[in-house]
Amino acid sequence: MTYLSPNQLKQYEDEGFVSPLDVFSKEKSKEIRDEIELIEKQMPHELEKDGRYNAHLISPLLDWVTHHPSILNTVESLIGKNILVCGTTLFIKNPNIKGFVSYHQDAKYIGLEPHNWVTAWVAITDSNENNGCMRMWSGSHKENLKDHDQMFNEGNLLTRGQTVNDVPKSETTPLILKAGQMSLHHPKVVHGSDLNKSNDRRIGFVIQSYIGTNVKQVLGKNSVQLARGEDKYNYHEKIGRPNSLMNKVDLKLKKQENDNLQEIFYKGSSKKGTY
Numbered sequence: 458m459t460y461l462s463p464n465q466l467k468q469y470e471d472e473g474f475v476s477p478l479d480v481f482s483k484e485k486s487k488e489i490r491d492e493i494e495l496i497e498k499q500m501p502h503e504l505e506k507d508g509r510y511n512a513h514l515i516s517p518l519l520d521w522v523t524h525h526p527s528i529l530n531t532v533e534s535l536i537g538k539n540i541l542v543c544g545t546t547l548f549i550k551n552p553n554i555k556g557f558v559s560y561h562q563d564a565k566y567i568g569l570e571p572h573n574w575v576t577a578w579v580a581i582t583d584s585n586e587n588n589g590c591m592r593m594w595s596g597s598h599k600e601n602l603k604d605h606d607q608m609f610n611e612g613n614l615l616t617r618g619q620t621v622n623d624v625p626k627s628e629t630t631p632l633i634l635k636a637g638q639m640s641l642h643h644p645k646v647v648h649g650s651d652l653n654k655s656n657d658r659r660i661g662f663v664i665q666s667y668i669g670t671n672v673k674q675v676l677g678k679n680s681v682q683l684a685r686g687e688d689k690y691n692y693h694e695k696i697g698r699p700n701s702l703m704n705k706v707d708l709k710l711k712k713q714e715n716d717n718l719q720e721i722f723y724k725g726s727s728k729k730g731t732y
């Protein structure tokens with residue numbers, strides 16, 4: 458994929474997201490799914506709960522996605538040519554298990570300022586209304602950060618169950634993606650997703666987020682990878698890319714990064730979520 462077209466840039470500006478964008482083939486998405494499922498099989502708890510973050514540090518295929526030139530071209534169109542990867546999340550919804558994402562704004566608790574950053578949601582399986590695709594409240598990114606209730610509710614895949622309450626759900630836009638496609642969304646667009654009602658898993662690999670080198674982490678410490686360009690600001694510690702699948706040194710780094718991330722996500726909260 459090339460850079461975003463004027464129409465795609467306009468969609469992002471007006472609506473707070475752009476979708477769908479082609480990245481890789483269905484065959485490649487199957488290979489990636491197989492690698493995720495191999496990790497789950499060999500290390501049963503590695504990708505669960507706070508382990509679902511930063512799997513690109515232990516999986517060469519997720520690292521390949523994270524640094525994919527097609528994704529970076531589209532990201533460059535939005536945040537400029539100096540790009541850092543500040544983290545990734547696996548959003549997996551298994552069938553027959555309560556799993557949803559309450560409507561929220563990413564910028565609320567993530568501590569990345571200014572908002573020169575964007576999130577890429579990459580479909581490893583198809584993602585549609587039946588299996589709980591993301592839904593966007595179009596145009597909501599133009600408003601300020603909203604109040605979020607902290608629900609800590611069962612089945613909510615967000616750390617605090619953070620929820621914006623006044624969302625006109627019937628007017629939200631479903632982001633329907635085929636495996637190998639992605640969407641990009643703005644830090645302030647309100648979005649969420651419903652239950653998976655299908656009989657297969659829904660797997661989203663989310664680069665959360667690509668940040669410009671001018672973006673600081675104001676709530677704690679997290680390391681980054683340089684994805685493109687140069688970093689004249691040097692606000693963050695740099696980390697490397699995986700040595701091999703489930704490499705011991707990389708597993709340790711992932712754990713360390715995720716411990717730091719928990720500090721950021723729960724800053725000021727007296728309670729922790731179960732997910």
Ligand SMILES: O=C(O)CCC(=O)C(=O)O
Nearest residue numbers: 548558578591650661663
């Ligand atoms: O995967 C989902 O359903 C929600 C993901 C999400 O909230 C995000 O990528 O910011």
